[in-house]
Amino acid sequence: MITMSDLCRVSVRQVVRQRGFGVILSIALGITAFIALSVLGQEIRYKVGQDMVLMGGVNIIRVYMDDEQYPGQPQREFYPDTVEAIRNIPGVGMVSQNLRMNKIFSLRGTDERNLHVSFIGVDEYFFPTYSLELVAGRVLTAEDVQQRKRVCMLGREGAQNLYGDPRQAVGKLLVLGQDVFEVVGVVTGVMLGSWSEGGFLPYTTMSDRGWGGGNVRRLFVRAIGWEDVAPVVRQLPRVVREHQDAPYLVCATQDDQLERIQVTFMWVEALLWLGIVASLMLGGFGIWYGTFAAVRARTREVGLKKAMGGSDTDILAQFLAEALVKSVAGGVLGIVVGTLVVEIGALALHTSISYPLLLVSSLGSIVFSAIIGVAGGLYPAIQASRMDVVSALRFE
Template sequence: MIAMSDLFRVSLRQVVRQRGFGVILSIALGIMAFIALSVLGQEIRYKVGQDMVLMGGVNIIRVYMDDAQYPGQPRRDFSPRTVEALRKIPGVGMISENVRQGITFSLRASGERTLGVHFIGVDQYFAETYSLELVAGRMMSEEDVRGHRRICMLGREAATNLYGDPAQAVGKLLFLGKDVVEVVGVVTGVMLGEWNQGGFLPTTVMEDRNWGSGKITRLFVRAIGWEDVAPVVRQIPSV
């Protein structure tokens, strides 16, 4: 059994070698997690695997269609039947569908400023898949997606840039082209990155208006644990 002092020493050594605080914390936690998981029992490994996204997202697999880089190649998307088949792969915890190519709208911010906000299409599983934290309001629901509701969530930075206080964003109406959508929630998370500066629309709303690619061209596949990632990746292409 590795002593906690040894785990701390290895993590601290990596901290000294890195510069950015966010990267430092992610790497340090990831190293400690991998070492600890190697000596823990199977039951504990399973439970810890549920929160691996907080340690750098090592169990999140991005699967996407990239036909655009091949001239003349038909543009393909993921069908519901394919997504259901992928969910049945042993080791897959959950899958979130995504309209990969988003769309940017100019929105009026406080102080008469105009801010470009990029929106992507997500489903009701995105928040759980990426372990998002709710800052204000509520998360996108299955009813929002199935009902093609004109609602959205904003990343915390986008809400702050637009309204100063993220809580003030909830209930606001945004004019996206000819459409008006209501902000129902503000979210953040370790894995969001630059998406913290953007917004999230239901996939069905993006598809209805042919925004972005207008199709489900990316999937976020969350493996149950880090040890399931390699087996799942090997099976995905055949499915």
């Protein structure tokens, strides 16, 4: 009966002689991808999802009172406690209050053109809700809104139309109605759309002057991720009506774009896991083929060992151990590289690592690698253990 230490030593030596490094690397690649997706998969999915939804704006829910469509109905507005209750809904990232109607002013640009510029009333949360970027100056603040200051911001295209260079707009004075407003900033962003040609005022300042309908009748609710949109939409009417009368509340979403993103995510995720499975299967087939080749190349060796008293169990254990060494070596290499990838990925994504999950994934990878080795090497090992001694010794 061969000892365990001799079995391990002989198996490692045979694997090095056979140079089955391609099989080891194939398994290592699959294990690396498995660990990275297991530990960082949720964070990667969230980050990529955020980029995709921000590009399409599909995580923005427009909630508004549609009373004007029904004659005789009062023009209802959103109460402050209603807005606060919406912010506390699970899955809601941000809520921006704004006036539903815009106000158009005739302004003269530096090239003497008369431009009709549309302004909307917003709060300080509008800009992070739509992930807008500053071109110059600053954004509206809570102080601007609360103190009803006469300040405004312009979209990049609007500032360019008025002043040529958007950066030159900051500090300029605009006559809007009977008042003079200072331009404090210029913004741009992929979700700005036609608003890029207009401007933004504190909604309180507009409301005091009766512009934009006067009251907060529309909210922009930003869900944390695209998966949160549907649950938030289901809860919004109930939460609003618990705090005020809202018979004609409308929650508008971009359902078609949201569905396309969901389908895209499904296929991307399926292809990632298919790649992992394919890599591991390739490693398993490599072990199966390599063990068969080793059995054939060492047929006379098997016959000689049996003639010297080696049992079928010894022969089975030796070839199975060689298959296990290949697969476990691939698993260990995959764990090392996978851990390194997770550390680098966590730094790049600015997130923490769940080390218990990393440990569980690593242990699972070792077990799975061993299963691949057994599955790939068992049948060839059984074939070797069942060889006839005389036939094996005569094999050329």
